[in-house]
Amino acid sequence: MLENINTFASKFFVTGDPMIYGADVSIVLATVGILFVLTYFKKWGYLWREWITTVDHKKIGSMYFIASLLMLFRGGVDALLMRVQLAAPDLKFLHSEHYNEIFTTHGTIMILFMAMPFMFALFNWVVPLQIGARDVAFPFLNSVSFWLFFFGAMLFNLSFVIGGSPDAGWLSYPPLSENAFSHGPGQNFYIWGVQISGIGSLATGINFLVTILKMRAPGMKLMKMPMFTWSVLASCIIIVFAFPVLTVTLALLFVDRFFDAHFFTIDGGGNPMMYVNLIWMWGHPEVYIVVLPAFGILSEVVSTFSKKSIFGYKSMVFAMMVISVVSYFTWVHHFFTMGAGADVNTFFAISTMAIGIPTGVKVFNWLFTMYRGRIEVSQPMLWLLGFIPCFVVGGATGVMLAVAPADYQYHNSYFLVAHFHQTLIGGTVFPYLAGLYYWWPKIFGFKLNDRLGKWAFWMWNIGFYVCFMPQYALGFMGMTRRLYTYGWDMGWAPLNMVSTVGAFLMGIGFLFQGWQIVHGILYAERSKATDSWGTGRSLEWSIPSPPPVYNFAVVPQVKGFDDWYLTKEEMNKPGYKAEKPQFEAIHMPKNSGIPFVMGACWFLAGFGLTMETTFSWMIVPGVIGLIGVGLCMFARSFSYDTDYYIPVDEVKRTEASLGRVV
Amino acid sequence: MSKQKLLRRSGFFIMAALAMVLLSGCEQYIVLDPKGPVAEVEYRMIVISTILCAIVVIPVLAIFAYVVYRFRDKPGNNAPYTPHWDESKVLEIIWWGVPILIIGILGYFTARDTFALANPPKTEEPPMVIQVSSMDWKWVFHYPDQNIATVNEVHIPVGKRVEFQVTADNAPMNSFWIPQIVGQTYTMPGMAMKLGAQADHPGQYFGSGANFTGKGFAHMQFKAIAEEPAKFEQWVTNVKQTKPALTRAEYEKLYSVPGLVDKQEYSSYPKGIFEERVMENGGDNHTGHFEHKEAAKGEMSKESMNK
Ligand code: HEM
Ligand SMILES: [Cu+2]
Ligand SMILES: [Cu+2]
Numbered sequence: 001m002l003e004n005i006n007t008f009a010s011k012f013f014v015t016g017d018p019m020i021y022g023a024d025v026s027i028v029l030a031t032v033g034i035l036f037v038l039t040y041f042k043k044w045g046y047l048w049r050e051w052i053t054t055v056d057h058k059k060i061g062s063m064y065f066i067a068s069l070l071m072l073f074r075g076g077v078d079a080l081l082m083r084v085q086l087a088a089p090d091l092k093f094l095h096s097e098h099y100n101e102i103f104t105t106h107g108t109i110m111i112l113f114m115a116m117p118f119m120f121a122l123f124n125w126v127v128p129l130q131i132g133a134r135d136v137a138f139p140f141l142n143s144v145s146f147w148l149f150f151f152g153a154m155l156f157n158l159s160f161v162i163g164g165s166p167d168a169g170w171l172s173y174p175p176l177s178e179n180a181f182s183h184g185p186g187q188n189f190y191i192w193g194v195q196i197s198g199i200g201s202l203a204t205g206i207n208f209l210v211t212i213l214k215m216r217a218p219g220m221k222l223m224k225m226p227m228f229t230w231s232v233l234a235s236c237i238i239i240v241f242a243f244p245v246l247t248v249t250l251a252l253l254f255v256d257r258f259f260d261a262h263f264f265t266i267d268g269g270g271n272p273m274m275y276v277n278l279i280w281m282w283g284h285p286e287v288y289i290v291v292l293p294a295f296g297i298l299s300e301v302v303s304t305f306s307k308k309s310i311f312g313y314k315s316m317v318f319a320m321m322v323i324s325v326v327s328y329f330t331w332v333h334h335f336f337t338m339g340a341g342a343d344v345n346t347f348f349a350i351s352t353m354a355i356g357i358p359t360g361v362k363v364f365n366w367l368f369t370m371y372r373g374r375i376e377v378s379q380p381m382l383w384l385l386g387f388i389p390c391f392v393v394g395g396a397t398g399v400m401l402a403v404a405p406a407d408y409q410y411h412n413s414y415f416l417v418a419h420f421h422q423t424l425i426g427g428t429v430f431p432y433l434a435g436l437y438y439w440w441p442k443i444f445g446f447k448l449n450d451r452l453g454k455w456a457f458w459m460w461n462i463g464f465y466v467c468f469m470p471q472y473a474l475g476f477m478g479m480t481r482r483l484y485t486y487g488w489d490m491g492w493a494p495l496n497m498v499s500t501v502g503a504f505l506m507g508i509g510f511l512f513q514g515w516q517i518v519h520g521i522l523y524a525e526r527s528k529a530t531d532s533w534g535t536g537r538s539l540e541w542s543i544p545s546p547p548p549v550y551n552f553a554v555v556p557q558v559k560g561f562d563d564w565y566l567t568k569e570e571m572n573k574p575g576y577k578a579e580k581p582q583f584e585a586i587h588m589p590k591n592s593g594i595p596f597v598m599g600a601c602w603f604l605a606g607f608g609l610t611m612e613t614t615f616s617w618m619i620v621p622g623v624i625g626l627i628g629v630g631l632c633m634f635a636r637s638f639s640y641d642t643d644y645y646i647p648v649d650e651v652k653r654t655e656a657s658l659g660r661v662v
Numbered sequence: 663m664s665k666q667k668l669l670r671r672s673g674f675f676i677m678a679a680l681a682m683v684l685l686s687g688c689e690q691y692i693v694l695d696p697k698g699p700v701a702e703v704e705y706r707m708i709v710i711s712t713i714l715c716a717i718v719v720i721p722v723l724a725i726f727a728y729v730v731y732r733f734r735d736k737p738g739n740n741a742p743y744t745p746h747w748d749e750s751k752v753l754e755i756i757w758w759g760v761p762i763l764i765i766g767i768l769g770y771f772t773a774r775d776t777f778a779l780a781n782p783p784k785t786e787e788p789p790m791v792i793q794v795s796s797m798d799w800k801w802v803f804h805y806p807d808q809n810i811a812t813v814n815e816v817h818i819p820v821g822k823r824v825e826f827q828v829t830a831d832n833a834p835m836n837s838f839w840i841p842q843i844v845g846q847t848y849t850m851p852g853m854a855m856k857l858g859a860q861a862d863h864p865g866q867y868f869g870s871g872a873n874f875t876g877k878g879f880a881h882m883q884f885k886a887i888a889e890e891p892a893k894f895e896q897w898v899t900n901v902k903q904t905k906p907a908l909t910r911a912e913y914e915k916l917y918s919v920p921g922l923v924d925k926q927e928y929s930s931y932p933k934g935i936f937e938e939r940v941m942e943n944g945g946d947n948h949t950g951h952f953e954h955k956e957a958a959k960g961e962m963s964k965e966s967m968n969k
Pocket of ligand 2: 283
């Protein structure tokens with residue numbers, strides 16, 4: 001009996017590494033701590049009513065943001081561990097398998113569980129406010145999306161202490177990711193963690209697509225939409241086409257592993273090259289999914305802080321739409337060296353370079369928005385100014401990678417690692433941070449400290465170049481990616497040491513930002529002012545900060561592009577008189593616990609199916625979880641009491657308390 | 663120290679550090695130091711694309727610096743301020759046009775060299791064939807013309823066209839890369855991809871696996887030794903005379919037992935084993951998507967017939 005338990009535990013839990021035990025202890029302590037605090041301060045009810053069951057897009061946005069911050073921390077710690085191991089040749093800090101697990105989880109977490117939720121946080125916080133809507137088109141679905149993402153991410157992270165982490169790279173190429181080379185449950189954690197959150201992402205894409213198309217305030221024609229909303233629309237179009245490909249690809253890989261099928265193994269009639277094609281048919285559009293909203297954020301920030309309208313609006317919109325289409329036709333550039341013919345490679349090389357054209361155009365438009373403007377270097381603008389040089393260089397190295405014959409040398413080398421970090425950090429994380437600082441006062445009613453922000457900015461920026469510029473050089477020295485160690489003979493040592501120093505500088509930058517948030521919560525001056533920066537231009541700056549549940553007491557009548565700017569101009573004219581608002585009862589969706597329960601059921605299903613390959617009885621919780629998911633859908637189909645009205649009196653009271661004319 | 667002085671000092675240190683990094687032995691930058699015609703074509707494309715990108719990047723960075731400085735929001739800044747100026751046909755045409763032109767030029771060169779590398783000029787003499795198998799975690803080289811084999815080290819004659827036929831044997835996809843001689847290509851189970859190459863200067867060149875294959879991947883580095891043909895022949899004779907034969911049993915151990923091994927030389931190897939293993943790994947079922955399938959087809963069926 002005891003022996004049975006022993007063998008079970010040794011297969012169930014990850015053992016052997018002091019770092020893992022450390023993690024075990026801290027996870028247990030943190031969980032106990034959280035449970036204690038919630039119980040002691042009687043916050044369970046609050047947590048359930050105000051957060052877990054919420055369908056309010058602003059709160060969902062905040063939950064996405066908190067999750068992405070935690071994941072940035074975990075992914076960042078992973079990165080630092082790797083950089084320590086690579087700081088000098090022949091270090092024994094991480095052994096091979098551990099290093100492989102870490103780069104796999106780092107890549108997966110950073111893209112799917114950090115960048116995506118950070119992006120969804122901004123979608124949720126901002127889009128309804130920018131288009132004068134009271135919520136998204138499907139608030140219930142929005143909550144489902146969040147909980148699927150959340151439980152998918154939890155499932156993926158669980159692999160660190162239970163079962164073992166995946167270690168076949170963030171895109172898990174077969175045959176390495178097949179049973180023959182990865183027996184353990186790690187790869188199943190990857191499949192289910194990504195699959196469950198991926199379904200959530202697809203639903204978010206549909207949700208915001210419909211929201212933008214159907215929920216705009218009267219008068220806001222498509223060509224009057226703010227740039228950020230445009231970028232979200234473009235991004236969602238890509239999500240809707242690309243994510244189903246991911247779902248199918250992972251499902252096929254699962255069938256291979258679970259039922260010994262041969263979709264992606266060459267023996268038995270399948271082909272690993274098919275997987276490589278499929279995963280990049282999602283993977284390449286995915287990078288444009290995360291970068292397009294970044295472009296949108298920058299367009300808002302540059303025009304607000306240059307105090308000038310965005311330059312070349314039509315051309316910006318056109319560029320974004322071109323990118324969203326062309327991004328489907330470039331995926332082969334990730335494997336020029338897999339033996340496609342010269343004709344195929346040439347086509348994809350040129351389509352890839354071509355996508356640089358609309359991207360470059362956007363940079364010129366931002367520059368000329370600043371030109372003949374008045375540039376105020378606020379925190380959001382600071383990140384924009386950090387973004388431009390970084391992204392211009394990162395984009396140029398992207399064009400260089402697109403040159404197929406040259407890529408035979410860059411492929412899989414540190415040149416590539418440097419390039420994609422430059423576009424992901426410089427091109428995506430920096431703009432998201434710009435967006436965060438920009439909309440933070442709108443969502444929370446206070447600004448983040450300037451001095452700490454400057455420190456964070458300089459640490460991130462200097463750290464970035466110190467970390468990644470040497471990696472381009474390392475690529476030219478022949479250093480390939482995913483090496484857990486290297487020798488003295490190749491002369492890679494000095495630059496690797498420099499790179500590690502840079503990584504730690506970025507880590508310090510992150511700490512400053514954590515401090516900044518805590519500092520803000522404790523000390524920052526609160527302000528309900530609508531137009532936090534004084535130079536806002538779009539609708540979100542016309543309502544109080546933070547906005548009331550219903551956002552707009554009266555749905556605005558939109559006059560044109562940059563509507564709030566136009567309103568301000570009118571208000572400044574002599575003889576302007578504010579109209580007395582006509583309130584009506586407001587129709588709102590009711591909170592629901594179903595999304596959370598459904599997410600938990602998915603988690604159970606994913607966990608059961610993941611561990612089934614180790615313990616066959618695990619199929620039981622797996623199936624129970626799936627049944628639970630079905631029951632949740634059933635329950636939702638038959639719930640009719642899903643909405644309510646906020647009476648006029650209450651609206652008036654709320655508005656008055658926010659200092660508005662009633 | 664005055665601010666100016668400080669700036670000048672730190673500028674000096676940055677320049678010094680940069681110079682140290684860049685000049686500390688250019689021979690370390692092996693990708694930029696090609697030793698054969700294929701690597702040279704690839705190198706030329708690296709240079710062309712860098713220059714073309716620089717033509718855009720440098721002016722953009724300069725404009726950026728100028729604009730940010732000139733239009734900063736400081737009292738007393740007398741630069742023009744036109745909050746409503748947001749459109750200009752001429753400017754738009756310029757910045758759509760210039761990148762299109764540059765991408766056009768780059769695209770032309772890319773197409774030209776992509777085709778050039780795929781269709782190397784036919785030579786009188788057929789190229790010397792070297793068959794390469796990536797296994798967990800070692801490289802096995804077969805020399806069918808010489809009937810010798812090596813592990814984790816490859817010898818090629820200088821000035822001769824060599825055709826590498828690469829596959830993965832009982833192992834995940836890897837990528838075969840000798841930066842100074844030839845850019846990489848994937849090795850895949852059940853397929854044999856062709857990779858034409860040539861070394862023009864004798865020397866020992868760094869080669870490695872470039873696509874992650876699990877635990878021992880970091881150790882899949884090997885030496886490519888290019889020698890004058892006479893010396894190469896001498897080496898072959900030497901191997902034939904002094905080294906042991908690679909038996910079937912030993913060969914089986916190489917691909918079926920994952921692990922690291924030292925470099926080896928063998929005076930012979932089981933005839934046709936490379937083709938046999940390609941078929942064994944699923945080559946039968948691989949119905950020739952992409953062109954590389956043709957590479958090994960002819961020989962393969964012949965060899966696998968009489969096994
Ligand atoms: C804080 C700064 C960061 C540092 C120091 C860092 C460092 C690293 C390192 C050392 C590797 C492994 C390289 C290798 O061995 O091949 C890596 C891989 C990767 N990183 Fe980062 N990283 C950072 C931020 C990010 C961010 C923000 C993202 C995405 C948004 C990201 C995405 C990736 C991906 C996709 C991989 C590839 C994983 C794979 O090979 O499967 N990283 N990073
Ligand atoms: Cu791509
Ligand atoms: Cu193939």
